[in-house]
Amino acid sequence: MPKLRAEQLGSALTKQLAPIYLVSGEEPLLIQECCDQIRAAARKHGFSERDLYHADTSFDWGQLLAAANSLSLFAEKKIIELRMPSGKPGDKGGKILQEYAESPAPDNVLLIVTEKLDSATQKSKWFKAIEDAGQHIQIWPITIAQLPRWIGLRLQSAGLRADSDAIELLVSRIEGNLLAAAQEIEKLKLLAHNNHISYELMASVVADSARYDVFGLADKALHGDARAAVKTLQGLRSEGTEPINVLWAITRDIRTLIQVSQAVAQGKHFDWAAKQAGVWEKRQPLIQAALRRLKPAHLQQLLRKANGIDKAVKGMRNAEPWDELLDLILNIAGVQSLNMHNERLSLKH
Template sequence: MRLNFDQIVSHLKLPLKSAYLISGDEPMQILEATDLIRQAAREQQFLERETYHIDSKFNWPSLLEQGGTMSLFGDKKILDIRLEKYPAKEGQECLLQLLSANDPNTLVLISGPKLDKAHQNKKWAKWISAQGVWIAVWPVDLAKLPHWLISRAKQKQRNLALEAAELLANRVQGNLLAAKQELDKLFLQVVEGEQISLSLIEQQSADNARFTPWELIDECCKGNYQKLPQILKRLRQEKVEPMQLARMLQKECLLLEKLAQLKADGTMLASIYKEFRIWPAKQACYNPALKRYGVKGWQRLWVRALALEKVIIGAEPGDFWDDCLDVLFLMSGFS
């Protein structure tokens, strides 16, 4: 049986299968899916849990020896098998043997990265698809992230305004764990049934007195050059990696170059934003940036941002933070 993430809750109202595989590259959804299955298993008297973190050096026969033994107190148990990557032949055979035992007192819960086509055709994976449950989790598409956030808020009986969801989605940039953490903080400030507004999210950011690299880039694109030294100083204090920041600036310059080229070719901004799935909150940053520079301007700024990497690795003289502020000032239109 194959399920998606949204089908888990309704499935767990039924008697559990003997084996579950949760695969994908979205850590938060994998964690939530395994938590839901473990909770349902406890309710069905699977009271003991053995956890195996499996890497390339793992002794596979030990899994059969330990996993196959009865619980000390006779309880039903969960074998929580966490794969760093999918196993080679020996591991595949051990998993198949473990699954084929189909012990009613043992629930096998396997989690791992995205399951590609080659591994889907392995016997142990086919066994789970036929006899157990395979749950594939996928990253939330950036264009759908605001509505994912709204749905998430509804689960907690809160109403998240669309413009607030767009701003939050822009800040977390697809990181669902960060999105969950931000929502959890907002839920503490709003009672059930109330709306989470755009102004509340902006106020929370001000109250936290912390900044993200994305906020730095947004203020830069808007032309708010007076805010840049303070934000950059705070990011430095928070030990943001220089290489991460340099590459984010490079990425932003390249994107703005593409947008500027399409604009120069006569494409309407509304169509450009739709094609690149840029939300209104981000459009408010890009509109002034695209008025400020054309294609060549953003090309030159990309070269300046690229040069920051040479300073970081010591290939060029200079101080990264001073040079980074210079690039930010130029991007913002201040010189």
């Protein structure tokens, strides 16, 4: 069956309930809502019981086949939900998924939930077998450019009308966090007069719900957006995030930049070097942009600074980790706060 977009799922469910659904993507809210729609449709068809499994590295894939073959004492039909964050079932898991997909049990609906699947995974035998037998709902991220329209449609479906400047204000406050946007719209439903949302009402009720996460911080720094990166760093600190978690994400990207830079210097094509370094296609422009600013010597300097921050976090060096993380982020974003000589001196203390 062809891939479905999230907005096409509702219509497809009214026509036919597939034996297998695979929901993949990076937007938690949209993934959750798609899964809710599938579960609700399955319950209408008598699939009243639900078995939930988490496929981590220690998962026993035999449980999946056992669940599919076992008869319930309480219901004739059931939903088997498999959470597989990595999207990588391994050899054994892949064979079991392929075996199941080739002959799906009529009394079960299998719902598989994963993060974004790379192109290699989508060429695997287990994936093709599932796609042939069921439906793949691929969740694409909502870009900043698409966000005003998405929020407008969301407000409309909630029975609300909003001025364009009110929508723009909500977009600026939630910074891509769809779950925060959905929560704010629920609040607005209770407060709107005649179902109308003015700029003044939006400003008075919408909280600053920017999504502060370490990966978003790294992306902003790589992009060269120093102001947004600093705001995110401050948000992480205020939310109680441990500095070691921030440092881990930043150091990982510094090492990736060094690996790609070295391969390119040896004559390798950037696309090949990025793929070898495990850089997703979506992040490759960020890595490429950062490498235009950051030369090999500078990257080595950043890695030394990251190691120094690690020592400060562990109490092996007298320094304030958050202050040094700020300096590191600014340097990655292209703001030179320290020259190399002063940097080497600071890391000796």
